[in-house]
Amino acid sequence: MIYLLPFLVSSTLGLLIVKTALKDRLPGGLLTLFLSVVIGLGASGLLTFTSFILFNRLIAGYVILLNILLGAALGIHLKRQGLLHLLSPFKALTAKDIMALCVLGIITTAVFLYASLYPYGGWDAWGSWNFKARFLFLGGTEWTRMFDPVLWRNQILYPFLLPLINVWVWSFGHSPTYAVPMAMTCVIPFLTAGILFASLKEFTGRGQMLLIPLWIFSSMFVIQQSASQYSDLLSGLFLLTAMVLFMLFQRTQEPGHLVLMGLVLGMMSFTKVEGAALCLIMLGTTLGLLMTSNVPARTQRQGALGLIAATALAALATIVFTILHMPKDGHVFINGMTSAEQPVSWERLGVIITYYGKELLGLKWSGLWLILAACLLLGGKKSLRRELWIFPIVLGIYTAIFTATYAINTFYEIIWWLNTSLDRILFAVIPVMALWAFLALEKE
């Protein structure tokens, strides 16, 4: 039960951050609550990292106190403005919302049942993500030894927000129990499903959108991926959250949404290398779309500044990690453009493209990609209307970047690499693809 406390603290902190940014222009109760939990958990993870920066070790008391003090400071600020009504999103919930939450709980139950069979998660859970979490928790002042080149098999090049969130939860107990990452792997799909449903309902007004997360997360393969304890879950959640916040900005022209989006982008940059790439792509795309929009110049300026400042603030952890700690030689990169022994080839690119086709049509996805493609085709021109431009631009650039990475980094045998990583990359973008596809079916 003690481990429920960090979730409560994080959720409250997240709600205070959301209210500070948006004041009284909150979206629907359900969406506000889900946004608060996501932003709160990410913020708590980043605040945990400050303990390592300031004291070179985890000091659990400091981390807990910092979360509470930040929450209190935001609470006092909101109180002075007469906006401290923490229960307002709960009061806005309807009976249908509560029922939807129960249905989404079924998804979590299925993930939990599968996760309990593999309490240590998949290969990269004990090989990388939970390895880092344990090192952060147990390593004391020698936590940076987790970047020792001897440990190159543990993906030491990767950033570590998910491990930090697990460390944050462990801080309330005494030992790094495996139950926490296992619980987290159930919570994150629940939040993803919740944000997907709540945002689709927010933008379309249709309650039947509940079927969409139920459809996606009822697939056995998606449940397996969800129970993996991998960081792809978190980068997928942040990507979806950032997209939803941008859509909310387009609807309301409230710059506070872009501030929150910036925070989420910064958090996403610390989840994975792919998250860092997505952060930069989304930041550039958002700024481009903002500056070429019909939004008043003052709002454009405020929005752009808020977005850049919030991204920079939340990405401080990524910057510190990249400059100070990230090993310069991760032993897992050969530039095929310059290597004579393992050069890049058209054949390799052909293998990659062919593999994409086979993967997307694979039975394990239960027709998921075909249905999403059908939605976009049925949407026709509406799929590419201006307010949805961010989806094809970001996903297009991202696809080009990871395809180029597969082609140019010839360290790995390509079929093995695609076999072990492509489904995870696709899994992380499913919620965003679904948001795009089902918004494309709606009238402008």
Place this chain on the structure above:
Amino acid sequence: MKDLPLKIKILWGAIALVTAINITQTVTSLAAIYPRKKPTAFHFTGDRLSGLEQALKNEKYVGYYTDRNMDDPRAIMELLQAQYTVIPLILDPQNIDHRYIIVNCANIPAAVEKFKALGARPLSGNRGGIFLVERPGRS
């Protein structure tokens, strides 16, 4: 739903059908694997090394020797699971120059032969085929 064109209603029908199929398959799969898998699901190589990090808390590196091919995924899996458990100790794969070495061989006679060849003495008993050995005189 009433305001939707027919083709979109058909799409929603298809999604509902796929969801129903997914749920049926998932429930069937979970029911099939749950009782069979549960007793063995907790098999984790690292469990056999539990407590080692406390016994060797003054060490930073421990050698890790296996007679398996390190290109074999099973060998790497065992190494990574062992490394996960002994944090903050660092396992140095196939480096036998350390004072303490974890010997993880395919069978017990092979392990005994190896630590005899190293001039090492076993510190811990057989942990499911895994031995911790010490090479006296090494720092």
